[in-house]
């Protein structure tokens with residue numbers, strides 16, 4: 001039981017053609033729900049912290065909560081920085097004991113992204129920490145992007161090879177049509193699997209990462225809307241697409257939106273049905289339970305990493 005890097009996890013995931021779930025954490029109930037599910041499923045686990053999470057909960061609280069989760073469950077956990085936007089935040093997290101960091105230089109030019117990623121890789125590797133980088137752009141992608149638009153924003157397979165070789169990065173987040181948040185597709189969901197296969201062929205045995213991979217589980221969207229919410233038209237990546245991706249070199253699947261929706265749906269329902277309750281433990285407890293069930297479902301039925309610890 002310890003904080004570990006994702007090196008071994010990804011090697012096993014690649015060979016076993018499954019993916020490890022990387023779940024975003026922001027408070028105690030979210031962490032507890034996730035680790036309880038991973039423990040029951042005997043699954044490998046990545047807990048990831050965004051800059052926003054660090055701002056909300058404060059770095060020390062999140063670090064100690066993750067340590068407490070490890071102590072309580074006996075799990076091995078990767079503590080990962082999600083979307084580090086500059087060298088300084090990556091350095092802070094490495095100095096803080098994170099075992100993995102993401103440097104997201106995807107908004108910069110290819111050469112600038114390489115230089116920034118290389119700098120983080122050098123600092124991280126000297127300290128036994130692994131690095132994820134990103135090539136290609138995720139945001140604002142719809143299913144009706146045309147071929148030339150795709151070439152501009154989706155990850156270029158040949159560039160991916162050059163990027164990995166020149167930076168020495170440990171894993172790479174790619175853009176094949178997913179996006180962050182609850183509104184991923186206007187029409188039918190579509191991912192560019194041909195591109196993913198090309199990248200995998202050119203980078204054999206190299207772990208790839210899928211961001212923006214929440215399914216936006218319809219039952220949670222419906223519950224949110226039924227109990228006072230207003231999130232019409234929310235749509236995510238269907239489960240069978242995630243299963244397919246995990247057999248094509250995707251070793252890490254990022255999930256945040258589904259955690260938010262599970263928790264919000266459960267709390268909305270509980271408060272609506274129990275208007276007399278004002279004890280936060282009651283409704284936050286419902287949120288935690290919903291997260292645990294959702295994460296168990298992902299581990300067992302989507303990621304395929306039950307009993308792969």
Ligand SMILES: O=C(CO)COP(=O)(O)O
Pocket residue numbers: 024082083179180181182210211212213214215254255256257258
């Ligand atoms: O990619 C993510 C975190 O980095 C989360 O994606 P979702 O918004 O699809 O959950």
Ligand SMILES: O=C[C@H](O)COP(=O)(O)O
Pocket residue numbers: 024050051052053082083180256257
């Ligand atoms: O990729 C983004 C994650 O969902 C984190 O979101 P956040 O920046 O609101 O914490």
Ligand SMILES: [Zn+2]
Pocket residue numbers: 083104106134138
């Ligand atoms: Zn990005």
Ligand SMILES: [Zn+2]
Pocket residue numbers: 083180211212254
């Ligand atoms: Zn992301």
